[in-house]
Amino acid sequence: MAISVDLNRCPQNHPCPALTICPVGALTQNGVAAPIVDASKCINCKKCVRFCPMEAFS
Numbered sequence: 001m002a003i004s005v006d007l008n009r010c011p012q013n014h015p016c017p018a019l020t021i022c023p024v025g026a027l028t029q030n031g032v033a034a035p036i037v038d039a040s041k042c043i044n045c046k047k048c049v050r051f052c053p054m055e056a057f058s
């Protein structure tokens with residue numbers, strides 16, 4: 001299962017700190033919009049899922 005970002009949980013008002021914890025650089029962000037997961041890079045380690053205090057990744 002690919003990682004997805006719940007737009008109802010992500011406040012979309014700050015630089016996403018999860019970008020720095022992704023070990024493969026699969027997360028990108030345009031401005032303060034919700035982060036985008038590059039499924040071709042993601043190794044499904046779920047670090048972002050555990051890291052995000054808003055529980056926006058699933």
Ligand code: SF4
Nearest residue numbers: 022042043045046048
């Ligand atoms: S599951 Fe791991 S590899 Fe995939 S986006 Fe999250 S932190 Fe990056």
